[in-house]
Amino acid sequence: MLSINDFNSGMKRDGWVIFPGVLSAEFIERLNADLAKAYDICRSVQVKNGIAENTDGSVHHLVGLGDSFFELLEKMPLWGYIKEYFGGNFILNSLGGIINMPGGSTYASNVHRDIRTFSGNLRLMLNMLVMLDDFTEENGATYLCTGSHLQPEKPANDEFFTNSDRAIGKAGSIVLFDSNLWHAAGENRTKNLRRCITPTFTRPFIKQQCDYPRLLGYDYASKLSEEMKQILGYNSRVPANLDEWYQPPEKRMYKPNQV
Numbered sequence: 048m049l050s051i052n053d054f055n056s057g058m059k060r061d062g063w064v065i066f067p068g069v070l071s072a073e074f075i076e077r078l079n080a081d082l083a084k085a086y087d088i089c090r091s092v093q094v095k096n097g098i099a100e101n102t103d104g105s106v107h108h109l110v111g112l113g114d115s116f117f118e119l120l121e122k123m124p125l126w127g128y129i130k131e132y133f134g135g136n137f138i139l140n141s142l143g144g145i146i147n148m149p150g151g152s153t154y155a156s157n158v159h160r161d162i163r164t165f166s167g168n169l170r171l172m173l174n175m176l177v178m179l180d181d182f183t184e185e186n187g188a189t190y191l192c193t194g195s196h197l198q199p200e201k202p203a204n205d206e207f208f209t210n211s212d213r214a215i216g217k218a219g220s221i222v223l224f225d226s227n228l229w230h231a232a233g234e235n236r237t238k239n240l241r242r243c244i245t246p247t248f249t250r251p252f253i254k255q256q257c258d259y260p261r262l263l264g265y266d267y268a269s270k271l272s273e274e275m276k277q278i279l280g281y282n283s284r285v286p287a288n289l290d291e292w293y294q295p296p297e298k299r300m301y302k303p304n305q306v
């Protein structure tokens with residue numbers, strides 16, 4: 048595993064690092080089986096709500112859509128690096144995935160970054176990309192514009208696609224990248240799917256893309272480890288009335304150490 052020093056210098060200089068071979072083949076198989084079921088569920092809502100066109104191959108909010116996604120968070124060996132990146136506590140901002148289909152493209156194929164406001168050296172958000180298939184140039188390995196986490200303006204497409212590196216790795220590898228980094232999914236020129244899970248993390252004071260504690264229910268906290276409560280956002284909830292607000296520190300919805 049990467050040393051913390053190498054992680055820090057890679058993130059600072061390049062804006063991204065890769066951890067090869069983090070997940071086992073057996074676990075990847077279960078993640079892929081759950082991803083297929085989750086896709087059917089997400090797709091039916093995308094179609095029902097009239098947003099089918101640009102969302103093909105995308106899944107969102109996998110919390111609660113399969114046991115293996117929970118297990119991914121419970122067993123994740125990279126929390127220490129992520130805490131180092133933020134310099135303290137952090138939470139899950141979103142838990143989605145991309146099924147890059149042969150010849151297909153999603154909104155993730157456009158050059159983009161996942162934080163709307165460029166935050167420069169202020170670290171507000173981090174992307175994770177969990178490879179569920181081998182990522183190759185042919186099947187659309189993600190383009191990562193190395194060093195562009197320091198660049199507020201979007202690069203022109205030709206400059207971006209000429210100069211970017213590719214996130215090439217075996218299934219089970221994990222990439223972490225600064226959310227200021229410009230990136231895009233590549234084109235899948237093979238006959239097979241190229242799948243990944245794409246969690247994002249933020250400092251705890253930033254709104255989650257979906258309110259996971261409310262999705263799971265506040266009572267669900269009793270089933271969770273301290274670490275999972277932290278990551279899912281149970282320590283940084285927003286009180287909705289005076290009774291929830293006036294509480295001793297240990298019972299507060301927004302705990303004192305969520306800076």
Ligand SMILES: O=C(O)CCC(=O)C(=O)O
Nearest residue numbers: 145155189231232233245
């Ligand atoms: O699927 C990919 O290669 C890119 C994923 C992506 O753009 C994202 O996670 O924001």
